[in-house]
Amino acid sequence: MRPSHLLFIFLLLLTFIDATLYLHAKRMANDLKTDQALQTIAVAGLGLTDLCVATEARYTRHPAVSDPMAPFMDHPGAIEHFPTGSFWNAPTNTETR
């Protein structure tokens, strides 16, 4: 067997895996629609503003209602020390005070 034939077989295998993942994504998107309908009710009913991803600091738990100064408010010259603070970008609420 020529080396290029082996390569084509390998590429076919990768294509098959990726096609399966595509079908998985389609199915998962359908499943998530049901979840998102419930999440939308929770957001509307409780007025939620943020995703519950990081709960260690208030400005990463609720970045939408925090301002960019929040990480440095503990005392004058305070440094930001929560790990998530260095991973998340500050929201740009330029129109707010």
Add this chain to the structure above:
Amino acid sequence: MLPKGLEKQLNILDFSLSSLWRRKLKNLSIMLVFALVIFLLGSFQMLTGALTNSADAVLKNTADITIQKMSAGRQEAIPLAYIEKLHSIYGIRAIIPRVWGYYFDESNLANFTIMALDSDSMPDGNKLDLTLAHGHFPKKTETDTVVIGRSVHNILGLGERRIFSLFRPDLSLKSFNMVGLFAQQTDLLTNDLIVMNLSDARDLFNIPPSMATDLCVYVANPSEIETIAKKIAGLLPDTRVLTKKQIQKTYQVVFSWRSGFASICLLTALVAFAILAWDKASGLSPEEKREIGILKILGWETGDILAIRFWESTLVSALAFIIGCTAAYFHVAFFDASLLKPVMVGWSVIHPPFKLLPSVNLADLLLIFTFSVLPYLGATVIPAWRCSTVPPDSVIR
């Protein structure tokens, strides 16, 4: 029967594959490192894209306008008397005060979010029971009752119990009866939530009855949100006025390429790989130079030698790209992005399960492709071209 041009390219491809296989250890290790870099970049992009998509999908029903009182640059409790002032603005449908804040559980080092409001006045407030795995939302008259998120239930170790206590600021205990538990499907929003009545939250946080944490404003005509927000900001100059649009925009910004630490780590990995590729490519080994010289003596043209190098580089980089992106999808979809999650949640004790659909779009894939595959192709083909233009006798001598 294959066309002659295609047959020639197939032969060159066979030769390139045999050439790669001769130095399999070196080429496989390069492909592995390459795939790892693409895997990291791809995982980051798929995870943050998935979170952004989820936020876009579910936060569209948040309050039209949120008003927070500011004092000395910090948010503080807002007087309910401000509601009276806002009644002069035409177009406001409802103003709902909320009391919310954080409760730090010292025994478990966990931060809970306490939320209290009159849910009957909220849009979809009557449907909130659908978001629960069991139980019901506390009615206005039901005091000392709460609905909690699944992680709160686990961290407090409630099991079958329904009663638990939280400390007031003066360290006296306040007991609560759990009357509902949020469903798993809403974990992404409610995992750390404890929802209770306004009077209970005021009692727990020691907030006077005349105050609230913020005000949710609902507007009759959505196209007037910005105008009304400006009017509110003019009427209440000591407040911060956030519109729904700004809240929705937050998640398009917080996880971006510029988000500090992550981009530094990922770009460092990319630069390290670029240096590796350049080092490998710029200095062809004497053996590789001799091979090129012998091929030229045997009658191969410069174009054929370049075609071999092109095929070799394309195979290594394209396979690494496909393998890296496929592995990134597996990582985010099936393993909860377990390598990136510790960085995303930091010191949080509450770890929400990430049931997310990895965000795969053409723009992101092209961006990763452009940053990784194209430089590698350039870094390997150009030195080969320089070498193949040198007279062969000077190379093999």
